[in-house]
Amino acid sequence: SYDLTQPPSVSVSPGQTASITCFGDKLGDKFACWYQQKSGQSPVLVISQDSERPSGIPERFSGSNSGNTATLTIRGTQAMDEADYFCQAWDSNTVVFGGGTKLTVL
Amino acid sequence: EVQLLESGGGLVQPGGSLRLSCAASGFTFSTFAMSWVRQAPGKGLEWVSAISGSGVGTYYSDSVKGRFTMSRDNSKRTLYLQMNSLRAEDTAVYYCAKVPGDFWSTSYYFDYWGLGTLVTVSS
Numbered sequence: 180s181y182d183l184t185q186p187p188s189v190s191v192s193p194g195q196t197a198s199i200t201c202f203g204d205k206l207g208d209k210f211a212c213w214y215q216q217k218s219g220q221s222p223v224l225v226i227s228q229d230s231e232r233p234s235g236i237p238e239r240f241s242g243s244n245s246g247n248t249a250t251l252t253i254r255g256t257q258a259m260d261e262a263d264y265f266c267q268a269w270d271s272n273t274v275v276f277g278g279g280t281k282l283t284v285l
Numbered sequence: 286e287v288q289l290l291e292s293g294g295g296l297v298q299p300g301g302s303l304r305l306s307c308a309a310s311g312f313t314f315s316t317f318a319m320s321w322v323r324q325a326p327g328k329g330l331e332w333v334s335a336i337s338g339s340g341v342g343t344y345y346s347d348s349v350k351g352r353f354t355m356s357r358d359n360s361k362r363t364l365y366l367q368m369n370s371l372r373a374e375d376t377a378v379y380y381c382a383k384v385p386g387d388f389w390s391t392s393y394y395f396d397y398w399g400l401g402t403l404v405t406v407s408s
Contacts, residue, residue, distance in 0.1 A: 180347075212394040214330070221380060221398040222330065228392055265330050269393040272344055274320065274332035 181270040183277035190283045191256045199280045201249040201266030209268045211249035213242060216279075217262045225264075226251060258284050287311040287397045289381050294402030301371050301406070307364035307381030307399055315339070315359035318384040320395065321366050323377035323404075333379070334366065338387035349375075371406045378403050 184202040191197035201211060211229055214222040224233050226242035229249065239254045249268075253260055261284045266277040293305040305321070321333040334355040335344040343355050354367040364381050379402055382395035 210392045210394070214395075216330075221400055222395075223398070224394065224396050227385075227394050227396070233396065267330075267394060269391050272389070273346065274322075274335065274393060276322075276330040276332065279329040 181268070181273065181275050183266055183268060183275050185264075185266060185277040185280045187278070188281045188283065190285060191253075193258060193284055194255055197253040197256045197260070197282055197284075199251045199253075199264050199266075199282065201251075201277045202247055203249075203268060203275075204247060206247050206249055206268060207245045209244075209270060211242070211244045211266055211268050213249075213251045214265045214267065215260075215262045216265065222265065253282075256282075256284055260284060287383065289383060289397060289399030291379060291381055291399045291402040294379065294404045296405045296407065297371055298408050299372060299406055302367070302369045303371065303404060305366040305368065305379055305381075305402060305404070307366075309362045309364065309381075309383070312383070314357075314362040316387055318387050318389065318393075319357065319364050320382045320384065321355060321364075322380045322382050322395070322398075323375075324380070324401075325374075325377040328377075331377070335384075335389065335393075336364070337389065342389060344389065368404070371404075373406050376404060376406050 213226040216222040229244040230242045320335040352370045383397040385396040
């Protein structure tokens with residue numbers, strides 16, 4: 180089975196840049212996307228197809244995917260960005276999620 | 286505005302059955318693939334099943350294959366998940382999620398999610 184690995188937690192100071200990684204074998208050959216899930220809420224798509232930002236998602240969110248690693252970058256992180264972030268890919272007739280990364284803004 | 290509203294969750298005993306529904310609005314339902322994704326309490330997201338726009342193609346995770354059946358009624362704009370032989374490890378919030386097209390390939394992802402319905406399997 181295909182696995183996606185994320186760091187359990189990332190901390191960032193307000194206004195700084197947060198980077199959340201997602202590791203998978205040859206992930207760069209697939210499309211990766213990212214979801215934000217705030218406490219008690221449903222997931223929200225923030226990046227699709229490696230680097231596409233859906234309508235309504237702030238420009239401070241960006242994504243990249245190369246080699247074995249996809250990265251979600253949040254520039255000028257705000258307190259409202261504190262949430263769990265999940266990467267996701269499709270492989271061999273299966274949808275795979277990373278374990279999630281808790282982003283703390285402090 | 287796209288809206289997805291799940292229902293049918295509740296408390297069920299191990300070995301029991303439950304049917305979840307997801308009512309969709311705000312888009313042409315029959316032209317989009319859909320999935321169910323679950324989240325156990327305090328845990329991450331786990332894909333459960335997927336279905337094509339027509340309902341002909343269905344796909345399941347290994348953890349539910351043979352026990353769960355996904356279907357859709359495009360005339361009612363409703364998605365279903367029939368869950369049989371339920372186990373304690375099936376306890377989770379179940380979300381229905383919309384795909385931005387009708388496909389099953391490497392670009393598969395979810396552009397809208399419902400609010401979820403909680404399924405608790407316990408004696």
